[in-house]
Amino acid sequence: MISVQNLHKSFRGKAVLNGVDLEILEGETLAIIGRSGSGKSVLMKHIIGLLQPDAGKITVDGIDINAISYADLRRIRQNFGVLFQGGALFDSMSSFDNVAFPLRTFTSMTEEEIEHVVLECLGMVELPEVGAKMPSELSGGMQKRVALARAVALKPRYILYDEPTSGLDPETSNTIDDLIQNLSDQLNVTSIVVTHDMHSVLNIADKAAFVHDGRMHWAGTIDELHRSDDQILRSFVKANEYLIGK
Amino acid sequence: MIQYTKKIILDPVQALGRYSQLLFKAFGAVPEFSTYRKNLWEQMIHVGIDSMPIVMLAAAFSGAVTTVQTSYQLVSPLIPKSIIGSIVVPSMVLELGAVVTGFILAGRVGARIAAELGTMRVTEQIDALEAMGLNSIGYLIVPRVIAGIVMFPVLYVAACFVGIGGGMLVGHLGGFVPMGVFVDGAREFFQPFDPIFGLIKCLVFGFIITSVSCFKGYYTRGGAEGVGKATTEAAVASCVLLLLADLILAATLL
Amino acid sequence: MKISNELKVGLTIIVAITIFIFGVRYFEDLPLFRTTYDLTAEFDNAGGLIPGNLVRVNGVSVGSVNGVSISEKTGKVEVKFHVDRKISVTEGSYATVSGIDALGAVRMDLFLGPRDAALIPEGGLVGTGEGNDLFGDLSARAPEMVQKFDDVLSGLDKVLSETGTMLSEPESDFRTTLGSVKGSVAQLERLLKEERARISIILQNVEDATGSIKTITSDNGPAVTKLVSDLSVTIASLDRELVSLGEASRSLNELLTKVNEGQGTLGMLVNDPSMYQKMDSTLNGINALLADFRVNPGKYLGQMKLVDIF
Ligand SMILES: Nc1ncnc2c1ncn2[C@@H]1O[C@H](COP(=O)(O)OP(=O)(O)OP(=O)(O)O)[C@@H](O)[C@H]1O
Numbered sequence: 109m110i111s112v113q114n115l116h117k118s119f120r121g122k123a124v125l126n127g128v129d130l131e132i133l134e135g136e137t138l139a140i141i142g143r144s145g146s147g148k149s150v151l152m153k154h155i156i157g158l159l160q161p162d163a164g165k166i167t168v169d170g171i172d173i174n175a176i177s178y179a180d181l182r183r184i185r186q187n188f189g190v191l192f193q194g195g196a197l198f199d200s201m202s203s204f205d206n207v208a209f210p211l212r213t214f215t216s217m218t219e220e221e222i223e224h225v226v227l228e229c230l231g232m233v234e235l236p237e238v239g240a241k242m243p244s245e246l247s248g249g250m251q252k253r254v255a256l257a258r259a260v261a262l263k264p265r266y267i268l269y270d271e272p273t274s275g276l277d278p279e280t281s282n283t284i285d286d287l288i289q290n291l292s293d294q295l296n297v298t299s300i301v302v303t304h305d306m307h308s309v310l311n312i313a314d315k316a317a318f319v320h321d322g323r324m325h326w327a328g329t330i331d332e333l334h335r336s337d338d339q340i341l342r343s344f345v346k347a348n349e350y351l352i353g354k
Numbered sequence: 355m356i357q358y359t360k361k362i363i364l365d366p367v368q369a370l371g372r373y374s375q376l377l378f379k380a381f382g383a384v385p386e387f388s389t390y391r392k393n394l395w396e397q398m399i400h401v402g403i404d405s406m407p408i409v410m411l412a413a414a415f416s417g418a419v420t421t422v423q424t425s426y427q428l429v430s431p432l433i434p435k436s437i438i439g440s441i442v443v444p445s446m447v448l449e450l451g452a453v454v455t456g457f458i459l460a461g462r463v464g465a466r467i468a469a470e471l472g473t474m475r476v477t478e479q480i481d482a483l484e485a486m487g488l489n490s491i492g493y494l495i496v497p498r499v500i501a502g503i504v505m506f507p508v509l510y511v512a513a514c515f516v517g518i519g520g521g522m523l524v525g526h527l528g529g530f531v532p533m534g535v536f537v538d539g540a541r542e543f544f545q546p547f548d549p550i551f552g553l554i555k556c557l558v559f560g561f562i563i564t565s566v567s568c569f570k571g572y573y574t575r576g577g578a579e580g581v582g583k584a585t586t587e588a589a590v591a592s593c594v595l596l597l598l599a600d601l602i603l604a605a606t607l608l
Numbered sequence: 609m610k611i612s613n614e615l616k617v618g619l620t621i622i623v624a625i626t627i628f629i630f631g632v633r634y635f636e637d638l639p640l641f642r643t644t645y646d647l648t649a650e651f652d653n654a655g656g657l658i659p660g661n662l663v664r665v666n667g668v669s670v671g672s673v674n675g676v677s678i679s680e681k682t683g684k685v686e687v688k689f690h691v692d693r694k695i696s697v698t699e700g701s702y703a704t705v706s707g708i709d710a711l712g713a714v715r716m717d718l719f720l721g722p723r724d725a726a727l728i729p730e731g732g733l734v735g736t737g738e739g740n741d742l743f744g745d746l747s748a749r750a751p752e753m754v755q756k757f758d759d760v761l762s763g764l765d766k767v768l769s770e771t772g773t774m775l776s777e778p779e780s781d782f783r784t785t786l787g788s789v790k791g792s793v794a795q796l797e798r799l800l801k802e803e804r805a806r807i808s809i810i811l812q813n814v815e816d817a818t819g820s821i822k823t824i825t826s827d828n829g830p831a832v833t834k835l836v837s838d839l840s841v842t843i844a845s846l847d848r849e850l851v852s853l854g855e856a857s858r859s860l861n862e863l864l865t866k867v868n869e870g871q872g873t874l875g876m877l878v879n880d881p882s883m884y885q886k887m888d889s890t891l892n893g894i895n896a897l898l899a900d901f902r903v904n905p906g907k908y909l910g911q912m913k914l915v916d917i918f
């Protein structure tokens with residue numbers, strides 16, 4: 109279980125998060141939606157302790173991650189898989205080595221076992237052939253998918269996805285949505301998906317949270333999202349529905 | 355006025371504080387050998403072996419030039435030719451071997467490290483490492499600094515070897531001083547502490563160049579421009595601190 | 609076969625360490641592959657020996673000095689050095705410090721004991737003998753010489769002023785006689801003063817020279833030693849001249865004392881021919897000396913000019 113209470117964060121005097129509350133239960137998939145620049149990525153980085161809050165508290169399985177030692181924090185982080193918005197592939201390594209990296213670092217698997225897992229993960233993101241390529245030789249969307257393969261390679265308990273489908277064609281987007289859903293259902297992964305894509309939200313999420321003006325403007329289940337008459341939320345969802353042509 | 359004070363006093367002090375903090379964390383990560391073991395060998399190749407040709411080239415030329423200049427300046431028939439060896443060898447061992455290597459590494463390795471880490475920072479690769487539960491300082495900085503401390507003395511030995519060899523050869527072939535006489539002169543005034551001092555210098559230089567460049571790279575901000583800035587600053591700061599350390603070491607140890 | 613990174617780095621480091629060790633041994637003039645063994649010698653005076661100076665046996669360098677320190681127990685100079693293991697330093701061996709300290713070319717000479725005697729053990733004590741440092745001796749004597757010169761001059765000065773006082777009183781022929789003495793003495797004084805400056809310059813030059821020829825190695829040794837012994841001879845002869853100058857002024861002094869004691873009357877002096885003659889000869893002596901000095905300063909200083917080249 110992850111909970112965020114009254115999170116405040118500002119950068120050089122400019123407030124980005126202004127008292128955000130959030131709770132996500134074991135096995136749930138939560139979609140965080142919000143306009144560009146509203147602080148979704150910043151919120152996500154707080155959850156794994158990459159940024160320290162100015163005020164507020166973040167707990168993972170009941171542990172306040174800003175009150176523990178660095179070594180303990182790292183142990184907690186090992187339960188997470190994170191897909192960064194820009195992919196963040198290690199550009200000095202091939203795609204294969206990128207996906208194999210967490211396996212080599214944190215498990216005692218043999219090279220054959222690692223190869224097996226890596227190819228499986230690359231297969232899940234529909235890129236079984238790119239193992240030998242360097243990140244710079246891949247398109248943006250492909251990089252994103254290799255990064256996704258890396259994030260899930262260790263079969264973590266929590267996965268944070270920062271815009272997993274942005275920049276992908278609708279067909280590949282659907283594949284990724286399916287992957288996220290499968291992981292969630294089969295391995296009981298708890299997922300946080302940051303996205304603009306309402307189509308994804310409706311496909312995969314159990315709950316949604318709408319960040320607006322540095323606060324959690326609205327939070328609820330997908331059903332409640334459909335029925336909500338909140339003006340700002342409605343206009344955000346509508347704008348999205350135009351985009352995906354509904 | 356306040357801004358000015360901040361710029362010349364507060365900012366450097368703050369930078370020093372952040373630098374020490376980073377070093378402290380890096381020292382803490384040294385025992386986690388398994389984290390950076392593989393990286394260590396790679397960095398030793400990058401810092402040490404890949405720099406070998408350019409360091410040797412520069413050292414050979416400085417040795418040769420020192421020989422030619424010394425013989426040019428000592429024209430008196432009363433001064434024996436062997437004095438050339440007595441001057442070239444200690445110059446190389448005490449100063450040139452370490453400083454020439456230092457400048458080359460500051461430009462070559464320092465800039466490289468800062469650009470590498472800076473790019474990793476701005477493309478969130480460092481965040482990705484951290485998010486996996488890895489100690490990014492241990493993984494990225496420790497092996498680079500250790501590689502600097504270990505490989506700098508190796509480069510220094512190579513520099514002295516080819517520098518003195520180059521000096522000797524040019525002296526011989528150029529008719530300035532026969533090799534045997536050169537060696538006699540070098541032996542006459544050879545102090546066993548000189549090469550030890552040279553090695554101590556190298557350890558310090560290796561540490562300064564790599565740690566300062568890691569610092570600049572690790573805390574890069576602001577995209578490609580930030581990376582460029584960090585790279586330049588790393589090379590400049592390494593050179594300046596290197597000269598400073600050179601003076602302090604000479605003043606305290608000689 | 610692909611060479612792994614570990615192997616590449618490891619090999620490079622090993623090569624570097626090897627070059628370092630052999631390089632240092634090479635310039636320390638140690639045998640590259642044989643080991644050496646350490647010995648100690650105690651001297652009363654190390655004569656400027658420093659670590660790194662060569663140790664020679666019959667003119668062949670076989671090792672070098674590791675360290676020079678004053679022993680706390682004995683107050684003597686303890687010199688630690690090492691020599692090539694193939695040299696058998698047997699009981700009865702002794703060491704001397706030689707070379708020219710002022711030139712910075714000091715070395716230790718080791719004279720081996722009988723070949724069939726027992727070896728001195730590792731770290732053992734080797735006996736010592738007197739070395740020779742010609743130039744050092746000479747440098748040490750230089751201030752003394754200047755002092756002597758000075759003494760003579762001030763003695764002459766005193767005599768002169770006494771004579772002056774005495775002569776200012778009564779009028780007599782003697783005044784003219786002594787007037788010429790005064791003239792001569794003043795001349796001598798001037799000359800000596802000039803030469804004193806010159807001599808101290810020369811001695812200063814000697815001092816400077818030691819700085820600039822610090823580099824002259826044992827190859828130039830013989831020439832330097834010759835130079836130095838010439839210089840020594842020069843100074844010795846200068847010493848002799850000073851002695852005779854001293855004698856001259858002493859007899860002048862004696863004479864004036866007698867003039868003083870002669871009941872204060874000059875008539876007695878004038879009428880005493882032996883006195884007069886004595887004085888005359890003294891005067892002649894001084895004059896001759898002066899003339900000699902003027903005509904042929906080379907006799908006194910000529911050889912010293914050798915030193916001027918520095
Ligand atoms: N390290 C930082 N330093 C300064 N400001 C930052 C930093 N990171 C984020 N910000 C600011 O915080 C705000 C929120 O950024 P964030 O990346 O969280 O937006 P986002 O909601 O993820 O937007 P997008 O959907 O476009 O990715 C932005 O205005 C950004 O300028």
Ligand SMILES: [Mg+2]
Pocket residue numbers: 148149150193270
């Ligand atoms: Mg974002």
